[in-house]
Amino acid sequence: MEMIQFVHNYNDESTDRGFQFEFYCDRCGTGYRTPFKPSVTGIATEVLDTASGLLGGLLGTVTEVGDRVHSAAWERAHDAAFAEAVERVKPHFRQCPRCTQWVCVERCWNQTRGLCKECAPDVAVEMSAMQAEAAIEGAREVAHAAKSEEVTAEAFDEVIRAVCPKCGAPVSGGKFCAECGAPLTAEKFCAECGKKIPVRAKFCPECGVRQV
Template identity: 55%
Template sequence: MGADKITFVRNYSDLSTDQGFQFEFYCDRCGGGFRNRFKPSVTGAVSGALDAASSLFGGVFGKAANMGERVRSASWKKAHDEAFEEACAQLKPDFIQCPRCSSWVCRASCWNNSKGLCKDCAPDLGVEMAAAQANRSVEEVWAHAAMAEEDKNLDKKQWREKIRASCPNCEAPLASNAKFCPECGEKLKFQENCPECGTKIAPGSKFCLECGHKL
């Protein structure tokens, strides 16, 4: 590396080979990555040519290959460090460090620009609201699926009626929607309000005086 230190992501992969240099940098939050363009290595190409000549002819070419390997080792590392610096400079604008959690995140998907924080520290409220609504819908589906069949049959009309748990005459327990007491035969249901408009109705009425609904 050069004299100047480069502050950048901790998540990266070195894809360099003897033939050249390439690096991948990753977002701490989503794991998405960016890869710089492959940069050929001059020392790697020369070393490869000497190795090929050595395998064919040996002798002086073999000695040259060994010497080239020692030279390549130092020059390749220097070129590698320079290539890494270039890759950092090239890809750093695609990342930003969150001042709250210190994570390096990609600007494209994981940065809340309006809050100046990563989306782990400052979630996108629109996305969170949509997720909350979706979760609520799922909860309602499961709640409906768990309802007893008897409860599913309670329509708007039945919800407006008074439902008793015991007979007003003998206090015997009653099944839901019972019209007569199974013990004493007491008539249980009397509509005090119109199931359509809610208007109070008089005993014995066959139609609602307000909306004309048949009782």
């Protein structure tokens, strides 16, 4: 088969009856399957099958061999069908000039940069990932700022929930809620007896006084 410069990752699903290929993106593995193209030689075999069915015996053995060994005509048709299939799916793929990978346009191609997303990551996607990381880092700092030896897993979870314990507004790190100014530390003390109590406690578990 002639060498066609394209996705090396593909599946040849061709049979005696026809040709079909599925090409995969080098980066995400998304597959593009070409429509089934019936083989003319395949149809010929089918005619022969019917004939052998009627005649039985010797002819049957002949077609069995024909099923396994592709004819030269089949091979030629197969090559042509492959070239056609490549032309058909090519618009869905781009070759990255930097890493030479063939990637799908839909998910793995950065149109603005003219590079694959491996070489030129999506800025918006990277930004939100970095923001999420920063938010976790912020929460971690808050948890550490509270007396580190007293930070329990629960207290940490409380902070990492990233909502204000008082008003429920979303918060992104920091020591105080931007909405209501409530402290965002993982600790709270009873207004009456001064014992440490859970942040969301409505009543002090020690003295029973209602908390604000």
